[in-house]
Amino acid sequence: MSxxxxxxxxxxxxVSDRMALVQVVVQSLRDPHQCSDRRTLxxxxxxxxxxAQPAPTDAQVADMLNQRQMERTLT
Known part of the structure; x- marks a missing residue:
């Protein structure tokens, strides 16, 4: 994964999952030996x-992208 x-x-x-991810990243920076193995991180x-949800369909992704684009143009 790039x-x-x-x-x-x-x-x-x-938002809660992103906060959990931030905590993992910050923890890895505080104690580099704890998460030194890149594969573990x-x-x-x-x-x-x-x-637990199934992956969105192509149509659902297209709808999400269109909604996001409309939000950007309205703000």
Missing amino acids: VKELQTQVLDLS VHKMKGLLRT
Whole structure:
């Protein structure tokens, strides 16, 4: 997963999930030895992205993108 893909997925998270992700990142910066293994950190972050909901369909994604674009143009 590239950084750009991760950033895109992070923006789709709920506020509480993003806060949990921030906590994991900050903790890794405070104690670099605790999360020195990159695979462990990536695994933890991917776990935050998992949901019990099925992935949205292409039509749903298109609708979400259209809504977001309309929100941007109205503000």
